[in-house]
Amino acid sequence: xxxxxxxxxxxxxxxxxxxxxxxxxxxxxxxxxxxxxxxxxxxxxxxxxxxxxxxxxxxxxxxxxxxxxxxxxxxxxxxxxxxxxxxxxxxxxxxxxxxxxxxxxxxxxxxxxxxxxxxxxxxxxxxxxxxxxxxxxxxxxxxxxxxxxxxxxxxxxxxxxxxxxxxxxxxxxxxxxxxxxxxxxxxxxxxxxxxxxxxxxxxxxxxxxxxxxxxxxxxxxxxxxxxxxxxxxxxxxxxxxxxxxxxxxxxxxxxxxxxxxxxxxxxxxxxxxxxxxxxxxxxxxxxxxxxxxxxxxxxxxxxxxxxxxxxxxxxxxxxxxxxxxxxxxxxxxxxxxxxxxxxxxxxxxxxxxxxxxxxxxxxxxxxxxxxxxxxxxxxxxxxxxxxxxxxxxxxxxxxxxxxxxxxxxxxxxxxx
Numbered sequence: 001x002x003x004x005x006x007x008x009x010x011x012x013x014x015x016x017x018x019x020x021x022x023x024x025x026x027x028x029x030x031x032x033x034x035x036x037x038x039x040x041x042x043x044x045x046x047x048x049x050x051x052x053x054x055x056x057x058x059x060x061x062x063x064x065x066x067x068x069x070x071x072x073x074x075x076x077x078x079x080x081x082x083x084x085x086x087x088x089x090x091x092x093x094x095x096x097x098x099x100x101x102x103x104x105x106x107x108x109x110x111x112x113x114x115x116x117x118x119x120x121x122x123x124x125x126x127x128x129x130x131x132x133x134x135x136x137x138x139x140x141x142x143x144x145x146x147x148x149x150x151x152x153x154x155x156x157x158x159x160x161x162x163x164x165x166x167x168x169x170x171x172x173x174x175x176x177x178x179x180x181x182x183x184x185x186x187x188x189x190x191x192x193x194x195x196x197x198x199x200x201x202x203x204x205x206x207x208x209x210x211x212x213x214x215x216x217x218x219x220x221x222x223x224x225x226x227x228x229x230x231x232x233x234x235x236x237x238x239x240x241x242x243x244x245x246x247x248x249x250x251x252x253x254x255x256x257x258x259x260x261x262x263x264x265x266x267x268x269x270x271x272x273x274x275x276x277x278x279x280x281x282x283x284x285x286x287x288x289x290x291x292x293x294x295x296x297x298x299x300x301x302x303x304x305x306x307x308x309x310x311x312x313x314x315x316x317x318x319x320x321x322x323x324x325x326x327x328x329x330x331x332x333x334x335x336x337x338x339x340x341x342x343x344x345x346x347x348x349x350x351x352x353x354x355x356x357x358x359x360x361x362x363x364x365x366x367x368x369x370x371x372x373x374x375x376x377x378x379x380x381x382x383x384x385x386x387x388x389x390x391x392x393x394x395x396x397x398x399x400x401x402x403x404x405x406x407x408x409x410x411x412x413x414x415x416x
Contacts, residue, residue, distance in 0.1 A: 002027045002028060002029040003026070003027065003028055003029065003049050003050070004028075004029050004030075004031070004046055004047065004048040004049055004050075005021065005028050005029065005030045005031075005048055005049065005050045005051075005052065005115070006030070006031050006032075006033070006039060006042055006043055006046065006048040006050070006051045006052070006076075007030055007031070007032045007033070007051075007052050007053075008032075008033050008034070008035070008036065008038075008039040008051065008052070008053040008054060008057070009032075009034070009052070009053070009054040009057075009081070010034060010054065010057070011034065013054055013081070013104070014032045014034070016108040017052060017081070017108050017111060018030060018032070019108070020107075020108035020109050020111060020112045021108075021111075021112050021115075023109075023112070024109075024112040024113075024115075026112075026115070026116075028115075031046055031048070034057075035057055035058070035059050035060070036053070036057055036059050036060030036061050036065040036068075037059060037060050039051065039053060039060075039065070039069065040060065040065075040068045040069060040072055043069055043072045043073045043076065044072045044073070047073055047076075048073065048076055049075070049076060049077065049119065050076065050077050050078075050079065050115050050118065050119065051069050051073070051076050051077070051078045051079070052079045052081050052111055053065060053066075053069070053078065053079070053080060053081070054080075054081060054082050054083075055080050055082050055084070055089075055093065056082050056083055056084050062089075062092075062093075063092050063093060063095075063096045066078050066080070066093055066096050066097060066098050067096050067097065070096075070097045077099040077100075077118040077119060078097065078098045078099055078100075079098070079099060079100035079101075079102065079111060079114055079115075079118060079124070080093050080098050080100060080101045080102065081102050081103075081104065081108075081111050082101075082102075082103065082104065083103070083104050085103055085105075085126075085128060085129065085132075087129055087132040087133045087136055089101075090125065090126075090129045090133065091133070094123065094125075099118040099122075099123055099124070100114050100118050100123065100124035100125070101124075101125050101126060101129055102114060102124065102125075102126045103126045103128060103129065105126075105128070106126050106127070106128075110126075178210075178213075179209075179210035179211070179213045179214050180210075180214070182206060182207075182210045183207055183210045183211060183214075186203045186204075186206055186207045186210070187207070189203060190203060190204075190207075219280075232361065234274040234277060234361055234362065235274045235275075235276075236272050236273065236274055236362070237272070237273075237274075237275075238270060238271075238272055239270070239271060239272070239273045239274075239275050239278070240268055240269060240270055241269040241270075241271050241273065241278065241303065241310060241312070241382075242265050242266060242267060242268050242269040242303065244275060244278060244279050244282065245263075245265050245269070245282055245301060245303050245312060246263060246265055247279075248279055248282045248283050248286060249261050249263050249265075249282075249286060249301045251283075252283070252286045252287060252290055255287075255290070256290040256293075258295050258296060259290045259293050259296075259297055259298070259299055260296075260297070260298040260299070261286070261290070261298075261299050261301060262298055262299070262300045262301065263301045263302075264300065264301070264302040264303070264304075265301065265302070265303045266303065266304065266305070269303050269304075269305060269310055270305070270310070270384060271309065271310040271382040271383065271384050272362075272382065272383055272384065272385060273362055273382055274362070277358050277361075277362075278358075278362070278382070280354070280355075280358065281354075281355045281358050281359060281380065282312065282314075284352070284354060284355045285314040285355060285378050285380075286299065286301060286314055288314075288316075288352065288378070289314045289315070289316035289318075289376075289378070290316070292316055292318035292319065292376075293316045293317060293318050294317070294318060297316070297317055297318065298317065299314065299315065299316050299317075300313075300314070300315040301313075301314055302314075302315070305384070306381075308381055309364065309381045309382050309383050309384050310381065310382045310384060311379055311380070311381045312379065312380055312381075312382075313377055313378070313379040314377070314378050314379075315371070315375060315376070315377040315378075316375045316376055317371075317373075317374055317375035318374070318375055318376070319374065319375075320370050320371060320374050320375050320376050352368075352378075355380070359380045359382070362382055362383070363382075363383050364380055364381050364382040364383060365380065365381050366378070366379070366380040366381075367379060367380075
């Protein structure tokens with residue numbers, strides 16, 4: 001018994017299909033139509049086993065034509081033979097129930113060869129469409145993997161940031177509690193009369209120191225907030241950095257009497273800078289160096305003018321900070337380098353991040369170098385002319401002549 005096949009195409013396409021089916025030698029009974037509406041009507045009347053349709057005809061076409069044919073003859077297999085070389089169209093046709101998607105460029109013989117496989121429950125796709133679908137699938141898989149990797153990195157960064165913020169809050173609590181406790185205790189003592197004048201003066205100095213520490217913490221937090229919002233305004237003027245560096249170094253020597261701060265600062269050091277903000281940067285870097293220096297250790301503060309700009313370097317000889325930890329502290333707030341630094345010395349984790357932000361705002365660069373013998377050297381370079389921006393750390397050469405180190409005498413240890 002012959003098998004019924006319905007063909008829907010243009011007159012030229014029908015002629016090619018009929019000739020190919022005749023040559024195939026199969027016992028086929030074919031009906032032909034030239035539009036989608038008639039194809040559905042003919043399918044309802046003849047109940048074909050296979051429908052071969054050009055889905056790009058005018059009128060009823062595309063996915064709607066395939067759906068209507070399958071709804072009319074549920075057991076029929078629909079093969080799309082079309083001029084539309086789109087993997088998306090192919091996926092759509094297969095999605096609504098088509099059993100094959102072949103291109104006119106594959107030839108009518110491809111349709112004749114596809115009839116028996118689709119009747120056996122297989123799906124037939126044009127080699128060109130299969131290649132495109134494979135490429136798209138490969139891209140989708142790669143994109144999914146990239147997205148998964150990016151999501152994992154984002155999740156890891158979020159976990160690190162969450163952990164860093166929790167650590168930051170704990171550090172802030174610790175850093176604030178100490179001076180507040182001292183200030184409350186001194187205030188309580190000063191309420192009572194009968195305290196000798198010399199002791200009262202000592203208590204007042206300690207109270208002033210505690211309040212100054214509190215103000216420093218608040219100023220750091222406000223500066224970071226302004227930097228993050230982009231509202232920080234710098235007053236960039238030609239500035240002599242030499243007295244600023246020397247003043248900060250002398251002040252830090254009084255704050256850390258157990259650490260010797262050695263200075264190598266020229267008489268004048270001209271650069272374009274905001275005096276107050278650069279003073280904050282130098283203070284942060286020297287404070288970090290003193291925190292992490294061993295008792296009776298030394299910190300070197302060196303400044304000089306080079307071809308690339310004004311370079312200020314602060315070197316400590318503590319345990320040292322790995323380069324990746326330094327980069328993390330520069331780039332992320334709330335990082336204290338906890339892997340290598342003692343908790344009681346770690347501070348609130350804003351120093352290096354704030355210093356980098358301020359130096360970048362000046363158009364300068366800042367970097368850290370771990371020293372082979374232990375310790376870390378942190379340096380920054382500022383432009384010497386307005387509008388100049390530095391992009392690379394300047395090379396530090398051994399033949400740069402620098403002033404002799406000037407040790408700062410350590411004052412007598414104060415009672416804590």
